[in-house]
Amino acid sequence: xxxxxxxxxxxxxxxxxxxxxxxxxxxxxxxxxxxxxxxxxxxxxxxxxxxxxxxxxxxxxxxxxxxxxxxxxxxxxxxxxxxxxxxxxxxxxxxxxxxxxxxxxxxxxxxxxxxxxxxxxxxxxxxxxxxxxxxxxxxxxxxxxxxxxxxxxxxxxxxxxxxxxxxxxxxxxxxxxxxxxxxxxxxxxxxxxxxxxxxxxxxxxxxxxxxxxxxxxxxxxxxxxxxxxxxxxxxxxxxxxxxxxxxxxxxxxxxxxxxxxxxxxxxx
Amino acid sequence: xxxxxxxxxxxxxxxxxxxxxxxxxxxxxxxxxxxxxxxxxxxxxxxxxxxxxxxxxxxxxxxxxxxxxxxxxxxxxxxxxxxxxxxxxxxxxxxxxxxxxxxxxxxxxxxxxxxxxxxxxxxxxxxxxxxxxxxxxxxxxxxxxxxxxxxxxxxxxxxxxxxxxxxxxxxxxxxxxxxxxxxxxxxxxxxxxxxxxxxxxxxxxxxxxxxxxxxxxxxxxxxxxxxxxxxxxxxxxxxxxxxxxxxxxxxxxxxxxxxxxxxxxxxxxxxxxxxxxxxxxxx
Numbered sequence: 101x102x103x104x105x106x107x108x109x110x111x112x113x114x115x116x117x118x119x120x121x122x123x124x125x126x127x128x129x130x131x132x133x134x135x136x137x138x139x140x141x142x143x144x145x146x147x148x149x150x151x152x153x154x155x156x157x158x159x160x161x162x163x164x165x166x167x168x169x170x171x172x173x174x175x176x177x178x179x180x181x182x183x184x185x186x187x188x189x190x191x192x193x194x195x196x197x198x199x200x201x202x203x204x205x206x207x208x209x210x211x212x213x214x215x216x217x218x219x220x221x222x223x224x225x226x227x228x229x230x231x232x233x234x235x236x237x238x239x240x241x242x243x244x245x246x247x248x249x250x251x252x253x254x255x256x257x258x259x260x261x262x263x264x265x266x267x268x269x270x271x272x273x274x275x276x277x278x279x280x281x282x283x284x285x286x287x288x289x290x291x292x293x294x295x296x297x298x299x300x301x302x303x304x305x306x307x308x309x310x311x312x313x314x315x316x317x318x319x320x321x322x323x324x325x326x327x328x329x330x331x332x333x334x335x336x337x338x339x340x341x342x343x344x345x346x347x348x349x350x351x352x353x354x355x356x357x358x359x360x361x362x363x364x365x366x367x368x
Numbered sequence: 369x370x371x372x373x374x375x376x377x378x379x380x381x382x383x384x385x386x387x388x389x390x391x392x393x394x395x396x397x398x399x400x401x402x403x404x405x406x407x408x409x410x411x412x413x414x415x416x417x418x419x420x421x422x423x424x425x426x427x428x429x430x431x432x433x434x435x436x437x438x439x440x441x442x443x444x445x446x447x448x449x450x451x452x453x454x455x456x457x458x459x460x461x462x463x464x465x466x467x468x469x470x471x472x473x474x475x476x477x478x479x480x481x482x483x484x485x486x487x488x489x490x491x492x493x494x495x496x497x498x499x500x501x502x503x504x505x506x507x508x509x510x511x512x513x514x515x516x517x518x519x520x521x522x523x524x525x526x527x528x529x530x531x532x533x534x535x536x537x538x539x540x541x542x543x544x545x546x547x548x549x550x551x552x553x554x555x556x557x558x559x560x561x562x563x564x565x566x567x568x569x570x571x572x573x574x575x576x577x578x579x580x581x582x583x584x585x586x587x588x589x590x591x592x593x594x595x596x597x598x599x600x601x602x603x604x605x606x607x608x609x610x611x612x613x614x615x616x617x618x619x620x621x622x623x624x625x626x627x628x629x630x631x632x633x634x635x636x637x638x639x640x641x642x643x644x645x646x647x648x649x650x651x
Contacts, residue, residue, distance in 0.1 A: 119649055120649075123646070123649045127646075130457055131457055131458065131461045133454070134453070134454035134455075134457035134458040134461070135454075135458050135461075137450060137451070137454045138451070138454050138455065138458055138526045138527070138530065140458075140526065140527045140530060141527075150521075153521065154521055157517075157520065157521050179408055180408050180409065182405075182408075183404075183405040183406075183407075183408035183409040184408075184409050186405050186409075187402075187405050187406060187409045187411055188409075190402070224633055224636060225629065226596065226599070226600055228512075228600050228603055229613065229629070229632075232603070232613075232614070232617045233617070236421075236424055236425055236428055236617075236620075237416055237421055237424075237425040238415050238416055238421060239415060239421060241410050242408070242409045242410050243409060243410045243411060243412060243415060245409075246409045246411060312510060315510075316510055316512050316513065319512065319516065319603065319604055320603060320614075323410070329513070329516070330516070330604075333516060333517070333520060345509070345513070348509075348513070349508060349509065352508065353508070
């Protein structure tokens with residue numbers, strides 16, 4: 101298209117850019133078409149009665165339930181969410197390494213393509229979809245959430261690990277091989293120490309994301325805080341739901357703070 | 369140790385790990401931490417191979433092939449896909465309504481008070497900090513939680529998804545916009561502000577020309593994420609492909625589930641391609 105129309109980047113201040121204009125018009129049309137297709141009644145949304153309905157709904161969350169027994173249950177839910185994320189990430193990291201080795205092309209071309217395909221499939225199915233499948237396979241509860249997180253995270257970490265292995269200089273491993281060591285030992289002592297810090301950093305980053313995700317996976321029955329929130333909202337116990345929401349928020353904030361701290365520590 | 373030594377006395381060569389004790393200690397500590405976590409996560413792989421679970425799962429997976437191709441279902445699938453795209457687009461459009469004003473108010477790049485010490489300096493800072501805090505609150509709760517709540521108020525359907533996207537993505541876009549505006553060359557805007565121009569003029573002539581590409585490319589990238597998020601939100605009843613997938617999975621209809629999964633993958637690839645094409649066109 102740049103043959104006939106001047107590219108936008110090189111035009112002067114007052115020049116006319118047909119591509120930009122057409123793209124903008126197309127975007128505007130897409131937005132209008134979207135609203136028209138969805139046919140949301142925004143006037144009803146902001147009408148007096150729905151506003152008061154919304155107000156009542158919000159007011160019903162206060163005050164949050166603070167009975168010690170329920171707080172204990174919420175704390176257990178939060179711990180369970182954390183455990184789901186931690187165990188899921190740990191297993192994903194271990195299995196990710198197993199996928200990363202063939203995916204980095206260390207075992208020939210065919211295994212490489214196969215491993216890459218497997219990782220792509222694992223990664224492109226979202227955690228929540230894995231969770232609905234795993235609830236069928238393993239029953240309701242945090243184990244299904246752990247499996248779902250692990251499956252998706254293997255796809256993500258496996259690819260990142262494979263890239264890390266590919267990008268690291270191979271001189272150390274090569275010299276070990278040339279000195280006569282076996283391939284496994286050469287990898288363990290030549291390449292692994294170089295990629296190890298990256299593996300840890302990627303895994304921690306995924307752990308952070310997985311804790312957020314684990315809090316939500318419960319919506320489809322995979323345990324933890326999400327399942328509590330879904331349950332209490334379904335039976336219209338908004339006060340209990342408010343407590344769970346606060347716990348979720350605290351968990352996310354705590355994880356953010358902890359990972360910031362850890363990252364600062366690792367960077368120095 | 370040199371290789372000469374090795375060749376001379378191979379029998380003296382003992383494999384010894386100088387880090388052995390530390391490694392053993394770390395492993396033990398890790399196991400002690402791991403054990404309660406495994407208990408909490410109810411980690412019991414044996415459940416996977418129980419006869420009942422295995423039967424349900426294999427039956428469901430066997431249904432995956434071939435994917436459902438009935439014209440009635442395909443029509444439904446097509447409609448749900450369009451709905452997902454529309455939710456993402458409308459959600460981003462509403463998110464922009466939240467993000468743009470907050471970004472303009474919240475960015476330090478357009479601060480007049482920071483030019484020099486003035487009497488009302490604290491007021492500008494208070495407004496900016498409040499603005500940032502609001503953006504943080506908006507994006508702190510995941511969109512699917514918002515969607516779950518909106519479904520209770522507005523009923524099943526795309527409205528809940530659009531509003532949930534608007535709130536979280538408004539927060540995210542607003543935060544990133546302020547950062548982009550502050551990280552580009554702010555000297556033109558500052559020169560304009562010092563010359564006495566208004567904030568909007570300084571934004572349009574001083575900042576946008578430098579930052580436009582980054583701003584649009586981030587917005588388009590967020591749209592791509594919104595497509596994925598709107599599928600996910602369907603699982604709590606916010607319309608689109610996700611809702612259809614949830615229904616098929618609850619009815620254990622493997623053929624429909626696999627058709628929807630394939631559609632979802634195609635949609636993600638399409639959104640990816642469309643977003644990179646858009647970024648190129650708007651660059």
